[in-house]
Amino acid sequence: MFIEDLPMWGYVGDIEDEDEILGEVEGQSHTYLFPHLHFKLGYNKNQIVSAAVTTERDRRVDITNVNKPTPVQFSYSVEYFEDDLPWRMRMTRYSDSRFLPGSFEIHWLSIINSFVLVLLLTAFLTIILMRVLKNDFSRYMEIDDSSMEEEESGWKLIHGDVFRFPQFPVLFCASVGTGVQLTIATLLLLGLALTGMISTTRRGSILAGMVILYCLTTTVGAYISTRLYFQMNGKNWVRCVLFTAGLFPVPTSFVFMWVNTVALFHGSTSALPFSTIFTIAAIFALVALPLTVLGGIVAKNYANHDFNAPTRTTKVAREIPTEVPWYRSRFVQMVVSGFLPFSAIYIELHYIFASMWGHQIYTLFGILLFAFVLLLVVTSFISVALLYFQLAREDHRWWWSTFINAGMTGLFIYAYSFFYYFHRSGMTGMLQSSFYFGYMSIVSFGFFLMLGSCGFHFSLLFVKHIYSRVKCD
Numbered sequence: 001m002f003i004e005d006l007p008m009w010g011y012v013g014d015i016e017d018e019d020e021i022l023g024e025v026e027g028q029s030h031t032y033l034f035p036h037l038h039f040k041l042g043y044n045k046n047q048i049v050s051a052a053v054t055t056e057r058d059r060r061v062d063i064t065n066v067n068k069p070t071p072v073q074f075s076y077s078v079e080y081f082e083d084d085l086p087w088r089m090r091m092t093r094y095s096d097s098r099f100l101p102g103s104f105e106i107h108w109l110s111i112i113n114s115f116v117l118v119l120l121l122t123a124f125l126t127i128i129l130m131r132v133l134k135n136d137f138s139r140y141m142e143i144d145d146s147s148m149e150e151e152e153s154g155w156k157l158i159h160g161d162v163f164r165f166p167q168f169p170v171l172f173c174a175s176v177g178t179g180v181q182l183t184i185a186t187l188l189l190l191g192l193a194l195t196g197m198i199s200t201t202r203r204g205s206i207l208a209g210m211v212i213l214y215c216l217t218t219t220v221g222a223y224i225s226t227r228l229y230f231q232m233n234g235k236n237w238v239r240c241v242l243f244t245a246g247l248f249p250v251p252t253s254f255v256f257m258w259v260n261t262v263a264l265f266h267g268s269t270s271a272l273p274f275s276t277i278f279t280i281a282a283i284f285a286l287v288a289l290p291l292t293v294l295g296g297i298v299a300k301n302y303a304n305h306d307f308n309a310p311t312r313t314t315k316v317a318r319e320i321p322t323e324v325p326w327y328r329s330r331f332v333q334m335v336v337s338g339f340l341p342f343s344a345i346y347i348e349l350h351y352i353f354a355s356m357w358g359h360q361i362y363t364l365f366g367i368l369l370f371a372f373v374l375l376l377v378v379t380s381f382i383s384v385a386l387l388y389f390q391l392a393r394e395d396h397r398w399w400w401s402t403f404i405n406a407g408m409t410g411l412f413i414y415a416y417s418f419f420y421y422f423h424r425s426g427m428t429g430m431l432q433s434s435f436y437f438g439y440m441s442i443v444s445f446g447f448f449l450m451l452g453s454c455g456f457h458f459s460l461l462f463v464k465h466i467y468s469r470v471k472c473d
Helices: 087-094 104-142 145-151 154-158 169-195 205-216 218-231 237-246 249-265 274-302 330-357 365-392 399-425 429-468
Strands: 013-018 025-033 036-044 047-055 075-082
Touching (some): 104 365, 154 365, 169 429, 205 274, 237 249, 249 274, 330 365, 330 399, 399 429
Parallel strands (some): 036 075
Antiparallel strands (some): 013 025, 036 047
C-alpha cells in the first residue's frame, strides 16, 4: 500500500495453532481477519514525509469456518503527527525494509567484481587486437607491388568489398538511428534521476519521463538514420524517416493494446483509461512525429552525405568462403557476443527485476548508470573483436552481423525474464503473464536496438581505421 508514494505494509490477518516451519496444524487452528487499519502519517509543513499502518488484534474476526457467512465491518483511523524529517530524505527510513533492495554491501561487491572482469576482458581484447593488427600492418607494408596478388590474404583481401552497403538499407538505417535515440534518452533519464530532477519515489514518474524524453529525442534518431541513408546513396529518404518514426512505437503499441485488452477483460485497475491513451497518442502525433520529420530535413539539407570510405568498392562482390570452423560460425559469435555483456550486468539486472516486478523501490541510479555505461563499453569491444575474426576469414558482410551480434544481449535479457518469472516472481495467471512477458519483450527489443547501434558505430570506426592504414589498389 502507498500513501503519497510512501510504501506501507502490515498484516491483514493471522493463523493460530499452525506450525510455521512444517506447515502442520496443531489441534484446531483458527484463521482471523483484521478489519481495522490505523494509519499513522507524519507531516513536515504541508508534505507527508512518513507513513505507517498497524492493526488491532483485539478487533479481529474469526473466519475459520469458510462455509458459514460471517459479517465483517471494515474501518480505519488516521493519526497525524509533526515530523522533522525533510521531504527529500523521507526514503531513508526504509533502508532496512524489504521494499528496498537488501544487502547493499553484496550489491557493491558484485558491481566491483563485474567492473574488474570487464577491465580484464577489455585489456585482453585490446592487447590481442593490437598485437595482431600490428603484425598484419607490418606484413602488408612489406609486400611489394609485384607480389601483391600472391601474398594478399585475410582482411586486406576484401578491401574492395568491405564497404559494400548492406541489404535492406532503410531498415538498417532506421534501426541504427532508433538505437542511438534510445541510448541518448536512457542516459538522459538516468542522469535526471541521479540528480533528483525526476522523482524516483513517485510511481510512474520514470515511465512518464522516458515517454517525454523519447519524444524529444526523435530528432536525433531521424537525423542519424537519414544521414546514414544518404551516405549509402539512398534516394527515398522519406521512407527512411517513416521507418525511423515507427520502428519502436509500432511494436510497443501492439503489445500495449494486447496487454490493456487483457486487463480490461479481467476488470483490472491496471488498465489505462481512454484519456491517458489519448494523451500519449497526442504527444506522439504532435511532438514526436514533427520532430522526426525535422531531424530528417536537417540531415537532408545540412548533414555530410559523403561516406568517406578509405577504399574503393568493386562492382562485383567477392565470393565468401563457406567452410569455416564451428567456433567461427555465426551462431557461436551470436552466443558469445550476447553472453559476455550479459554476464557483466547480471547482478544489477536482478535488482532491476525485483524493483519492476517485485514491488521494491530502486534508489541506486548512480550504480545503474555505471552498469549501463559498462554494458555499452563491453558490447563495443566484443563487437569489434568478433568483427576482426569475421573479416579475417574474408567475410565482408559485416553490417547486419555486427548489429545483430551487439544486440544479442537483449535476447539474453528476455531469456532471463523467463527464469525470473518461473523461479523468482511468484506470478501466475493470464493477466500477470501478459503484462510481464509483453512489457519485457519491449524492454528487450529496446536493448537490442541500443546495443546494436552502439556496436555498429564502434565497428564502423574500427573498419575505417584499419583499412586507412594499409595500401590498397
